[in-house]
Amino acid sequence: MTLSDKKYAQRIQAAFAKYPDKRSAVMPLLYLAQEEYGWVSPEGIQEVAALCDMDPTQVQSIAGFYTMYSEKPKGKYWLQVCTDLACALRGADEFYEQLKAELGVDDGGTTEDGLFTVEHVMCLAACDKAPMLQCNFHFMENLDMDKMRAWIAEKRAEAAKAKK
Amino acid sequence: MTHILLRGRDIPDIWKFDVYVKNGGYEAFKKALGMEPKAVIDEVKASNLRGRGGAGFPTGLKWSFIPQSEPVKYVAVNADESETGTFKDREIMETNPHQLIEGALICAWAIQAKAVYIYLRGEFWDLAHELDKRIEEARQAGFIGQDIQGTGWSCEVYTHLGAGAYICGEESALLNSLEGKLGQPRVRPPFPAQKGGGLYGEPTVVNNVETLTNVPWIIANGADAYKKIGTEQSAGPKIFCVSGHVVKPGNYELPLGITLRELLYDHAGGVPDGKAMKAILPSGGSGPIIPATNAVLDTPLTYEDLGKIGSILGSASIIVMDETVDITWVAAKVTKFFKHESCGKCTPCREGTYWLDKVLDRIMAGQARLSDIELIDNIAKNMQGVTLCALGDFAANPIIYTIKNFRDDFMQHVQKAEAKPAPKTRQAAPAGD
Ligand SMILES: Cc1cc2nc3c(=O)[nH]c(=O)nc-3n(C[C@H](O)[C@H](O)[C@H](O)COP(=O)(O)O)c2cc1C
Ligand code: SF4
Ligand code: FES
Numbered sequence: 001m002t003l004s005d006k007k008y009a010q011r012i013q014a015a016f017a018k019y020p021d022k023r024s025a026v027m028p029l030l031y032l033a034q035e036e037y038g039w040v041s042p043e044g045i046q047e048v049a050a051l052c053d054m055d056p057t058q059v060q061s062i063a064g065f066y067t068m069y070s071e072k073p074k075g076k077y078w079l080q081v082c083t084d085l086a087c088a089l090r091g092a093d094e095f096y097e098q099l100k101a102e103l104g105v106d107d108g109g110t111t112e113d114g115l116f117t118v119e120h121v122m123c124l125a126a127c128d129k130a131p132m133l134q135c136n137f138h139f140m141e142n143l144d145m146d147k148m149r150a151w152i153a154e155k156r157a158e159a160a161k162a163k164k
Numbered sequence: 165m166t167h168i169l170l171r172g173r174d175i176p177d178i179w180k181f182d183v184y185v186k187n188g189g190y191e192a193f194k195k196a197l198g199m200e201p202k203a204v205i206d207e208v209k210a211s212n213l214r215g216r217g218g219a220g221f222p223t224g225l226k227w228s229f230i231p232q233s234e235p236v237k238y239v240a241v242n243a244d245e246s247e248t249g250t251f252k253d254r255e256i257m258e259t260n261p262h263q264l265i266e267g268a269l270i271c272a273w274a275i276q277a278k279a280v281y282i283y284l285r286g287e288f289w290d291l292a293h294e295l296d297k298r299i300e301e302a303r304q305a306g307f308i309g310q311d312i313q314g315t316g317w318s319c320e321v322y323t324h325l326g327a328g329a330y331i332c333g334e335e336s337a338l339l340n341s342l343e344g345k346l347g348q349p350r351v352r353p354p355f356p357a358q359k360g361g362g363l364y365g366e367p368t369v370v371n372n373v374e375t376l377t378n379v380p381w382i383i384a385n386g387a388d389a390y391k392k393i394g395t396e397q398s399a400g401p402k403i404f405c406v407s408g409h410v411v412k413p414g415n416y417e418l419p420l421g422i423t424l425r426e427l428l429y430d431h432a433g434g435v436p437d438g439k440a441m442k443a444i445l446p447s448g449g450s451g452p453i454i455p456a457t458n459a460v461l462d463t464p465l466t467y468e469d470l471g472k473i474g475s476i477l478g479s480a481s482i483i484v485m486d487e488t489v490d491i492t493w494v495a496a497k498v499t500k501f502f503k504h505e506s507c508g509k510c511t512p513c514r515e516g517t518y519w520l521d522k523v524l525d526r527i528m529a530g531q532a533r534l535s536d537i538e539l540i541d542n543i544a545k546n547m548q549g550v551t552l553c554a555l556g557d558f559a560a561n562p563i564i565y566t567i568k569n570f571r572d573d574f575m576q577h578v579q580k581a582e583a584k585p586a587p588k589t590r591q592a593a594p595a596g597d
Contacts, residue, residue, distance in 0.1 A: 065346050127405070
């Protein structure tokens with residue numbers, strides 16, 4: 001599929017309707033490309049560039065400037081763990097070390113089954129609810145390793161079931 | 165106390181349109197529409213409301229800079245909220261979103277704007293999609309769109325999601341990002357309020373979420389009533405984000421002028437486990453760190469008083485550190501943030517944060533000499549006041565003030581290194597070793 005698929009038509013139109021020029025839609029359209037391809041792939045960049053009347057290299061540099069556009073494929077669950085100061089004062093560094101050990105990956109790595117990618121990020125505006133993370137841009141807060149182990153097991157079971 | 169901003173604490177369903185309206189919602193907007201735009205600006209000016217995004221600029225004065233003769237004007241709401249330790253705008257938008265929309269609409273009427281863009285950090289993904297629904301409700305009720313309430317004035321309200329870049333909270337970078345350009349700051353002048361400096365080159369007011377959320381109350385109750393809250397130079401309520409080593413971290417909406425002691429001990433419950441408080445960052449990672457002395461704790465939280473003790477009120481994101489924290493570790497942590505977030509446009513900021521980070525790693529690894537402390541102090545001082553935006557200064561602050569106020573913490577690393585030069589790879593916990 002591509003961004004020209006019917007299911008995106010309405011959202012593309014809504015993005016263009018917000019701004020007086022086409023170029024401003026580049027950020028919302030890059031999110032759509034990421035949704036379609038799982039990352040901002042070369043095809044996605046080309047399509048967004050064509051839609052916004054921009055040069056693909058310009059679109060590429062915009063995608064590269066922001067951390068939420070992924071420049072490589074990620075696991076099904078993209079876990080961004082805040083290890084910034086306020087969270088670190090409440091144990092976020094230790095939490096992140098344990099989470100990486102639990103999944104057997106390093107910072108930025110993806111598990112072999114392709115389910116989980118972990119990385120550490122800066123403050124996510126949830127400092128009073130540390131340790132915390134975002135999974136595919138949804139907040140998960142007041143965490144500990146018991147909760148994480150249960151959650152990981154649940155996601156693995158779901159994936160195993162879906163395979164059958 | 166009843167809340168003016170975090171009204172969701174008193175009326176949990178106030179995020180719903182009908183509940184908001186039942187509790188007086190959008191009455192202030194209707195009242196403003198019955199006033200001359202200039203009278204609205206004058207009322208906000210008279211209230212002494214100052215910007216809650218960090219710089220504390222007088223809000224009414226900012227609005228008055230917009231040249232009325234220009235046909236196209238914009239409002240940009242800064243909902244980027246990315247400063248370490250800050251989580252107040254999120255609670256406003258999650259629990260009292262219509263009050264923000266109403267405040268933004270009053271601002272739009274006052275400057276006769278054509279549209280309002282709410283710029284949210286990308287991680288507020290779910291929040292932005294909820295906000296879209298609230299905007300639609302206001303549109304259905306005739307508060308947004310064509311010929312609003314029969315005034316002949318039309319205005320749209322849109323959300324825009326960023327995608328992970330702290331620098332986009334800086335107002336001119338925010339405007340570039342909205343325009344689909346790289347989110348890097350612009351050379352000023354022209355300022356956003358001026359022709360050529362704002363969104364798409366048109367005069368634009370950029371205001372923080374919390375700032376605008378104050379506005380409906382000011383219009384409904386008048387500037388005089390507002391000025392009765394807080395102190396003479398720091399009027400109104402403020403949301404203090406308290407994090408780190410306190411028993412009850414969270415947002416506290418209180419009048420400006422309460423002391424740090426009242427906030428951190430009476431409201432936030434003091435330091436856990438009976439430990440002593442060592443240091444306070446009153447304005448997130450970017451402001452000067454101060455020792456938690458009695459004099460500091462008795463300081464009223466106002467724009468003017470925090471200046472007197474060598475710090476700033478900023479966005480009032482107060483990070484508390486207990487006696488076990490090694491302040492060198494704090495400097496290293498905050499420096500990593502700014503190194504990551506420097507947009508790279510100016511050399512002193514790009515190179516400075518790179519070198520600060522490198523030397524701090526060396527200090528933390530126990531491989532540094534005394535001269536390294538002077539080295540980073542010098543690098544930081546050379547970053548001050550020479551960059552295109554304030555991030556350069558923000559990145560210098562953690563170094564200059566940690567060394568100035570907590571030199572002993574640095575000395576311990578250096579002395580250890582000089583006594584036993586075996587390299588150490590990783591600092592484990594916040595606790596100093
Ligand atoms: C590096 C940097 C980051 C900033 N981040 C934010 C932010 O996340 N939110 C915000 O409201 N203001 C932020 N500001 C301040 C804005 O530039 C601007 O002063 C503010 O949005 C004006 O609104 P106010 O007058 O209502 O405070 C930042 C400034 C700098 C230099
Ligand atoms: S001071 Fe830093 S963040 Fe600001 S414009 Fe210069 S390089 Fe970019
Ligand atoms: S420091 Fe982690 S959410 Fe703010």
